[in-house]
Amino acid sequence: MGLRADASKFFLGYIWWVLEPLLYVGVFYVVFNIVLESKRSDFLVFLMCGKLAFIWFSKTVMQASNSIIENKGLIGKLNIPKTLFPMSVIQQGVYKQLVVFLLLFAVLIVGGYPVSLTWLWLIPVLVVNYLMIVACAFIGSCLVCLVRDFSLFISLGMIFMMFTSGIFWDVRDLGDPYKTEMVLALNPLAFLLDAYRQVLMEQTAPDLVHLLEIGVVSCVIIFVMVRIMRKTSQYLALRALTA
Amino acid sequence: MSEMVLELDDVSLSYSSKKTTFDGGVHKVLDSVSFKLYEGETLGVVGRNGCGKTTILRLMAGILAPSRGQVRMHPHKNAALLTLGLGFKPELSGRDNALLAAMYQGASRPVAESFLEGIKEFSELGDSFEEPVKTYSSGMKSRLGFTTALKTHIDILLIDEILSVGDAHFRAKAEAAMKDRIGGDQTVVFVSHSDGQVQELCDRAIWIHEGRINAEGATADVLKAYRKHIKSIKNR
Numbered sequence: 005m006g007l008r009a010d011a012s013k014f015f016l017g018y019i020w021w022v023l024e025p026l027l028y029v030g031v032f033y034v035v036f037n038i039v040l041e042s043k044r045s046d047f048l049v050f051l052m053c054g055k056l057a058f059i060w061f062s063k064t065v066m067q068a069s070n071s072i073i074e075n076k077g078l079i080g081k082l083n084i085p086k087t088l089f090p091m092s093v094i095q096q097g098v099y100k101q102l103v104v105f106l107l108l109f110a111v112l113i114v115g116g117y118p119v120s121l122t123w124l125w126l127i128p129v130l131v132v133n134y135l136m137i138v139a140c141a142f143i144g145s146c147l148v149c150l151v152r153d154f155s156l157f158i159s160l161g162m163i164f165m166m167f168t169s170g171i172f173w174d175v176r177d178l179g180d181p182y183k184t185e186m187v188l189a190l191n192p193l194a195f196l197l198d199a200y201r202q203v204l205m206e207q208t209a210p211d212l213v214h215l216l217e218i219g220v221v222s223c224v225i226i227f228v229m230v231r232i233m234r235k236t237s238q239y240l241a242l243r244a245l246t247a
Numbered sequence: 248m249s250e251m252v253l254e255l256d257d258v259s260l261s262y263s264s265k266k267t268t269f270d271g272g273v274h275k276v277l278d279s280v281s282f283k284l285y286e287g288e289t290l291g292v293v294g295r296n297g298c299g300k301t302t303i304l305r306l307m308a309g310i311l312a313p314s315r316g317q318v319r320m321h322p323h324k325n326a327a328l329l330t331l332g333l334g335f336k337p338e339l340s341g342r343d344n345a346l347l348a349a350m351y352q353g354a355s356r357p358v359a360e361s362f363l364e365g366i367k368e369f370s371e372l373g374d375s376f377e378e379p380v381k382t383y384s385s386g387m388k389s390r391l392g393f394t395t396a397l398k399t400h401i402d403i404l405l406i407d408e409i410l411s412v413g414d415a416h417f418r419a420k421a422e423a424a425m426k427d428r429i430g431g432d433q434t435v436v437f438v439s440h441s442d443g444q445v446q447e448l449c450d451r452a453i454w455i456h457e458g459r460i461n462a463e464g465a466t467a468d469v470l471k472a473y474r475k476h477i478k479s480i481k482n483r
Binding site: 080081083 | 262274301305308309310311312327328351352
């Protein structure tokens with residue numbers, strides 16, 4: 005319920021939410037296409053598909069991780085489910101990302117990529133991406149609430165993910181098919197970013213079994229985390245208030 | 248005597264704080280505190296800063312769990328802790344904040360909305376009610392906080408230093424409104440370090456000192472002991 009009011013906060017800084025990811029794309033474009041001269045002619049679109057989805061993941065998870073401790077004022081006043089805080093960040097992220105994705109579609113259409121029924125595969129990809137964000141955000145918010153230092157590790161982890169998820173390089177272009185398999189299998193984020201490109205740029209369906217696996221694992225994590233956070237609600241409150 | 252609504256049974260709360268504290272890092276906030284709260288009464292809790300008053304309220308509201316002992320609550324009652332303005336979101340208007348606060352206390356959206364006009368009127372914020380809270384002065388914020396708390400219905404009100412707010416006019420009005428509610432069958436736990444307010448409002452009082460109950464009973468007796476203690480510190 006409180007999420008709706010959070011959304012109104014978001015509309016104030018409305019322009020920024022779109023501009024910021026675009027600036028990121030711009031920075032990457034300058035570095036990897038102009039300075040390092042990427043071989044791809046479609047580099048901008050390629051970059052946008054990966055980077056915009058990655059920013060959704062990284063920004064939401066990082067913000068959500070700090071969400072419990074940032075709301076200690078409210079936590080000290082009310083016994084509310086602690087999952088509410090990361091969820092509120094996540095929902096704001098969804099609204100933001102909606103606009104960002106619309107922009108991405110516009111760029112794709114202008115760039116001459118055909119809009120077809122294959123684009124419908126985007127729906128399961130988006131859902132699984134969302135579930136993965138929720139799972140990671142719940143874990144992150146608990147860890148940071150227990151030990152603040154985790155917040156630094158999460159930032160570092162995001163940089164690691166940024167380099168290993170194939171944002172400015174193509175997972176399918178590693179030269180070694182075995183390596184490609186490994187990256188896709190080990191890094192669910194790399195798989196998801198690749199799935200976006202498969203659907204939007206190559207007009208092919210993603211690997212559905214793999215997608216389902218990520219979705220199911222995320223759901224299990226979410227379920228377990230909700231139970232844990234409900235059980236330890238008062239302990240989390242104590243940690244948030246005293247640490 | 249009327250029905251018991253809430254009981255603290257041998258409650259202790261401690262937590263490990265930073266490694267640098269000399270007592271091995273364990274910080275004891277409350278130590279074997281037991282008392283009962285009856286329906287319709289107003290219980291005052293006095294004590295100096297940092298003695299554990301707010302912690303007691305948080306335990307009663309179910310925000311924190313005791314590390315030892317039990318907090319028992321009447322199954323069909325709800326308790327809410329009222330403190331000033333900590334939960335405000337500065338970007339949102341006073342109206343939205345009041346709505347959120349009412350909803351956090353368990354009101355559904357339409358019910359919460361029905362409180363809003365009353366809140367606007369009592370808080371005397373006028374047009375500022377529609378402006379973002381970040382433009383408010385601290386007095387205006389506390390008016391909003393107090394009024395929101397007052398107008399939403401709660402079985403057990405846990406009040407933390409809330410009456411020391413606003414200008415003289417608003418404080419008088421707030422105290423009158425508070426007395427009005429206390430006079431009814433509202434159950435209230437009132438925490439303060441100002442003994443005057445406790446004396447005026449409370450039927451019964453407890454005095455907390457360094458995490459333990461130092462005195463419990465009729466307001467006048469407890470306050471007498473408390474004042475004596477304060478004086479002895481001054482004379483030292």
